[in-house]
Amino acid sequence: MVSKFISPLMGQTCPLPSFLIGAASALLVLQLPRGYCQNAPEPAAPATSGQTVADVKTYGAVGDGRTNDTDSFNAALKSVAEAGGGTCVVPKGTYIISASGITAPHEPAVSSDVHLVGEGRSVSVLKVDGMPRNHLLQCDGDNWTVENLTFNMGDYTPSVGLSAITCKGNNWRVGNCAIVKSGRWGIAAFGGNNWSIEGNYISRTVPGARPATGAILVSARSGVWSSHGRVVGNDCDGAGITFSGDNGIIARNEVSRSGFGSGIFVQGLPSTHAPTISGNICSDGSSGYDAAQGGGWWSVNGFETWAPNSVIYNNIAHDNDGGGFAIGGQNSIVVGNKSYNNGRGRTGHAGFVARVNPGKGASASHSIFIGNIAYDTRYPSHNATQDYGYVEQADGVTDVRHFGNDYNRNRVGAIKSQTQGGSELRMQISPEMKNRLKALAEMADLPDNLRRVVRECLTR
Numbered sequence: 001m002v003s004k005f006i007s008p009l010m011g012q013t014c015p016l017p018s019f020l021i022g023a024a025s026a027l028l029v030l031q032l033p034r035g036y037c038q039n040a041p042e043p044a045a046p047a048t049s050g051q052t053v054a055d056v057k058t059y060g061a062v063g064d065g066r067t068n069d070t071d072s073f074n075a076a077l078k079s080v081a082e083a084g085g086g087t088c089v090v091p092k093g094t095y096i097i098s099a100s101g102i103t104a105p106h107e108p109a110v111s112s113d114v115h116l117v118g119e120g121r122s123v124s125v126l127k128v129d130g131m132p133r134n135h136l137l138q139c140d141g142d143n144w145t146v147e148n149l150t151f152n153m154g155d156y157t158p159s160v161g162l163s164a165i166t167c168k169g170n171n172w173r174v175g176n177c178a179i180v181k182s183g184r185w186g187i188a189a190f191g192g193n194n195w196s197i198e199g200n201y202i203s204r205t206v207p208g209a210r211p212a213t214g215a216i217l218v219s220a221r222s223g224v225w226s227s228h229g230r231v232v233g234n235d236c237d238g239a240g241i242t243f244s245g246d247n248g249i250i251a252r253n254e255v256s257r258s259g260f261g262s263g264i265f266v267q268g269l270p271s272t273h274a275p276t277i278s279g280n281i282c283s284d285g286s287s288g289y290d291a292a293q294g295g296g297w298w299s300v301n302g303f304e305t306w307a308p309n310s311v312i313y314n315n316i317a318h319d320n321d322g323g324g325f326a327i328g329g330q331n332s333i334v335v336g337n338k339s340y341n342n343g344r345g346r347t348g349h350a351g352f353v354a355r356v357n358p359g360k361g362a363s364a365s366h367s368i369f370i371g372n373i374a375y376d377t378r379y380p381s382h383n384a385t386q387d388y389g390y391v392e393q394a395d396g397v398t399d400v401r402h403f404g405n406d407y408n409r410n411r412v413g414a415i416k417s418q419t420q421g422g423s424e425l426r427m428q429i430s431p432e433m434k435n436r437l438k439a440l441a442e443m444a445d446l447p448d449n450l451r452r453v454v455r456e457c458l459t460r
Contacts, residue, residue: 052086054079056095063093068129070098077102077109077116085113090124090149097126101134112141112169118149121178121201127152132162132183140168150178151186155206161213163188167195168221175199181206182239184213189229191221196230204238204259213260215239218248225271240264240282240300244271252279258300259286263320268306268329268362277305277312279445285320287345299345301326306355306362311440312337314447321345324374324386328355332367333436336450339374343385343411350374350388350416351407356396364392368401368433371453375409384411392417401429403457434458 054076057063061072073088073095080086102109110116116137118124126149128136136151151164163185165174170193178201179186186202189195202215215236218226226245233252234241240258243250244267255263263282266275285300302317306328313335317324324339334352343349351374354364374389389407392400394417407414429437440446441454 052080052083053089054086055089055091057091057093061093061095063091063095065094065096065127067096068098069095070100070102073097073102073126074109077114080114081111085115085143087115087117090116090118090126092119092123094125094127094152096129097136099128099130099133101132101136101138103138105134106138108138108140108168110137110139110141110144110146113143114141115145115147116149117145117147120148121150121176123150124148125150125152128154128156130154131156132158135162135166135188136164138166139172139174140166141172142170143172144169145173145175146177147173147175148177150180152180153182155181155183157183157206161185161188161217163217166190167197168192170194172196173198177201179203179215182215185217186215186236186239188217188219189226190219191224191226192229193227194229195226196232197234198230199233201235202237202239213239214242214258215255216241216243218243218245220244220271240285243267243275245275246273248272248275250275250277250280253281255280255282255285257284257286258282260300262301262304262322262326263317264303264305266305266307266310266329268357268360269308272307274309275305275307275311277303277310277315279314281316281318283316283318283320285322287321298322299349302339302342305329305332306357306360308332308362309436311335311436313440314445314450317342317351319344323349323353324351326353326355327364327367328357328362330363330365330367331433332364333370333433333440334367334372335370335440335454336447337372339372339386339389341376341378341386343387348387349385350391351386351410352390353393354391354397354400355393358396363397364400365396365398366400366430366433368403368429368437368457369405370402370437370457371404371450373406375406376411379409379411386410387412388416389414390416403460404453429458429460 056076059072059076061069164179167189173196175198230249236255240263242265282302299321301322302320304326308330310329310332315337317339320342321344324342339351356363376384376386378384
């Protein structure tokens with residue numbers, strides 16, 4: 001069947017726009033690695049439901065960068081929703097959107113089975129008209145997508161934590177979009193199951209400020225946390241990723257110049273359990289306001305996770321003002337990560353830190369570190385900044401095991417306050433931990449050298 005769309009101006013059907021044929025009409029079935037075996041739901045659904053296709057220009061949108069096109073977007077999206085789903089097309093152009101957003105507060109612009117699709121980044125642009133008073137694009141429902149669009153947020157910094165795209169529901173996808181000049185959050189997801197934020201570019205060019213800010217936020221909806229959410233392949237410049245939820249995947253993201261919180265910050269219990277964090281790079285984190293650290297300005301770490309049963313492998317943290325990896329979740333597996341040239345902001349930082357938070361009952365106890373490397377390329381020069389390879393933060397961290405790590409070539413020393421001493425395995429691995437390591441060793445994206453060291457560890 002040939003897809004058609006209805007023109008409200010002419011009352012006739014028109015052919016599907018050429019840039020959608022064979023691409024957005026099928027809307028890119030999500031191709032993601034399953035990650036660690038505990039996090040293996042079905043991919044987010046492709047946008048195949050519904051035959052209705054509405055072009056925003058047939059609803060009066062101009063896209064000349066001067067005319068306010070908010071009402072046209074609202075009308076086009078509403079028509080697709082009322083038809084039971086379909087695709088809303090955004091051709092090439094710059095579309096001015098009111099500071100109040102496409103729809104009123106708490107009213108979704110993109111609902112179930114609706115797919116908002118542009119011609120590509122920097123081609124189909126939505127630009128906010130003044131200081132935001134609402135989320136620019138609110139999405140709420142199941143099986144919806146937003147793809148191939150740029151959102152220009154104009155460097156405005158609203159007094160509340162608004163976002164360019166707000167995401168709610170299940171089985172949705174935001175992919176291949178750009179959010180530029182973001183003042184608060186680029187993409188914010190609340191609750192939901194089996195969704196994906198993939199392949200987006202998000203930039204923040206104004207300094208960190210209150211309230212919290214970042215590129216991507218994953219939080220709860222009405223007290224219910226997300227499950228099997230995926231944040232994959234995003235490029236975040238000037239802002240980081242904050243994640244909470246069960247069995248999530250955070251993979252292949254690049255975070256640079258984060259000025260608030262850590263480059264990738266993963267919450268702990270009760271919100272977050274068993275995330276997989278792999279193939280990410282966090283670099284050049286500076287300093288910024290961090291409410292979680294008592295309301296002061298703090299040096300930014302590359303990675304920080306408090307979730308128990310985390311699997312953290314093949315990531316890189318370098319040239320951050322704070323440390324490289326801060327691990328605070330029990331029973332975590334930390335394998336094959338690289339941390340170098342961190343600690344630019346103040347002394348005392350390390351490549352890897354096993355942390356404890358007595359107030360929340362969280363610590364890195366019963367975790368295992370395998371095949372990691374931490375160093376400063378300037379060692380032994382006086383301008384080296386990464387003090388240690390590995391540090392245990394305080395009393396309360398117990399039974400942390402190490403195998404095949406290289407914590408040498410740091411400014412002060414290799415290890416500080418390690419309970420077991422050295423970098424070798426000192427205690428028997430529990431059956432549960434062995435099973436998790438065996439599963440990791442079978443992962444297709446685990447480099448062969450890391451696979452070998454994990455298997456060698458299992459023989460001890």
